[in-house]
Amino acid sequence: MHPAEVLDQIATLLERSLAPAYKVQAFRRAADTIRDRPVEQLEQLAKAGRLLSLSGVGTSTSRVIAEVLEGKTPKYLTNLEAEAAPDAGAGGEIRTALRGDLHSHSDWSDGGATIQQMATAARDLGHDYLALTDHSPSLKIARGLTAERLRKQLDVVAGLNQELAPFRILTGAEVDILEDGSLDQEDDLLAELDLVVASVHSKLRMPEQPMTDRMVAAMANPHADVLGHCTGRMVRGRGRPESTFDPDLVFGACAHFDKAVEINCRPERLDPPMRLLEQVVSWKCKVSIDSDAHAMGQLEWQPYGCARAAEAGVPVERIVNTWKADDLLDWTAAHGKAA
Numbered sequence: 001m002h003p004a005e006v007l008d009q010i011a012t013l014l015e016r017s018l019a020p021a022y023k024v025q026a027f028r029r030a031a032d033t034i035r036d037r038p039v040e041q042l043e044q045l046a047k048a049g050r051l052l053s054l055s056g057v058g059t060s061t062s063r064v065i066a067e068v069l070e071g072k073t074p075k076y077l078t079n080l081e082a083e084a085a086p087d088a089g090a091g092g093e094i095r096t097a098l099r100g101d102l103h104s105h106s107d108w109s110d111g112g113a114t115i116q117q118m119a120t121a122a123r124d125l126g127h128d129y130l131a132l133t134d135h136s137p138s139l140k141i142a143r144g145l146t147a148e149r150l151r152k153q154l155d156v157v158a159g160l161n162q163e164l165a166p167f168r169i170l171t172g173a174e175v176d177i178l179e180d181g182s183l184d185q186e187d188d189l190l191a192e193l194d195l196v197v198a199s200v201h202s203k204l205r206m207p208e209q210p211m212t213d214r215m216v217a218a219m220a221n222p223h224a225d226v227l228g229h230c231t232g233r234m235v236r237g238r239g240r241p242e243s244t245f246d247p248d249l250v251f252g253a254c255a256h257f258d259k260a261v262e263i264n265c266r267p268e269r270l271d272p273p274m275r276l277l278e279q280v281v282s283w284k285c286k287v288s289i290d291s292d293a294h295a296m297g298q299l300e301w302q303p304y305g306c307a308r309a310a311e312a313g314v315p316v317e318r319i320v321n322t323w324k325a326d327d328l329l330d331w332t333a334a335h336g337k338a339a
């Protein structure tokens with residue numbers, strides 16, 4: 001095996017384990033540096049102790065390259081592989097039923113991989129489709145896409161879809177739900193997208209009543225299809241408390257307008273919390289189980305959400321990303337027709 005492939009594998013496993021971006025980048029950069037160099041040439045460099053002279057190759061990465069060249073399995077790789085892979089537990093059947101993922105980011109906003117890399121990684125996981133949902137303009141720290149950049153992205157996706165068919169990248173956006181409940185993108189552009197995830201990213205500590213109004217207004221918007229990470233909580237590191245809203249009104253609105261509530265699979269989010277997910281089920285809301293991946297390896301997080309869906313008793317037919325792409329798109333298009 002060429003050492004670049006092993007470096008790529010390590011980078012993807014690091015992403016899965018939520019490692020800091022600089023660490024992942026070190027492996028991706030080293031992989032790119034050596035990708036086009038023949039193994040014999042790398043062997044000569046290793047023998048001369050000169051692997052470190054390659055730009056982008058550092059201590060850890062040079063050790064991995066050397067080990068692969070010696071025919072060994074690098075320790076760095078075995079350690080990462082030994083770390084528990086995301087396990088769907090009782091949600092195994094749900095995971096098997098998933099045909100796609102409806103929330104993902106590319107390097108057009110704050111993701112670490114290109115659209116093509118994300119799409120091929122999703123395809124390699126067995127998916128039929130991946131919704132590309134980069135951030136919207138007001139999320140400046142995440143390089144949210146202006147209307148102009150999103151229009152450009154639509155052309156790029158159209159081109160990639162020709163190459164990747166029958167796999168399909170669904171056009172989309174994760175739009176901010178602004179303070180007044182409106183969506184952070186031009187209406188006619190939202191109307192063009194296959195799928196829109198609407199999420200709160202600002203003023204998360206708003207009092208319950210205006211937050212409820214804000215979220216209900218967003219779900220009433222015909223362009224919104226999925227309510228992203230509804231409480232905004234963070235359960236790792238310093239953490240972040242849940243936003244407060246009236247779940248009956250918000251999930252009632254999702255049910256009324258036939259929108260899906262997202263089960264966000266990011267290990268630091270796992271949103272909604274179980275007690276709210278149980279309410280989602282009793283309101284008979286549709287659900288989407290999404291990775292919210294910002295890197296290729298993070299697409300592997302869906303089992304976390306499948307486990308939670310199984311625990312809460314979400315019926316499989318209510319999970320919109322178990323549907324065929326055409327059925328999914330009929331459902332999102334029906335929302336737009338209400339406009």
Ligand SMILES: [Zn+2]
Nearest residue numbers: 105110142294
């Ligand atoms: Zn992001």
Ligand SMILES: [Zn+2]
Nearest residue numbers: 174199228229
């Ligand atoms: Zn988000």
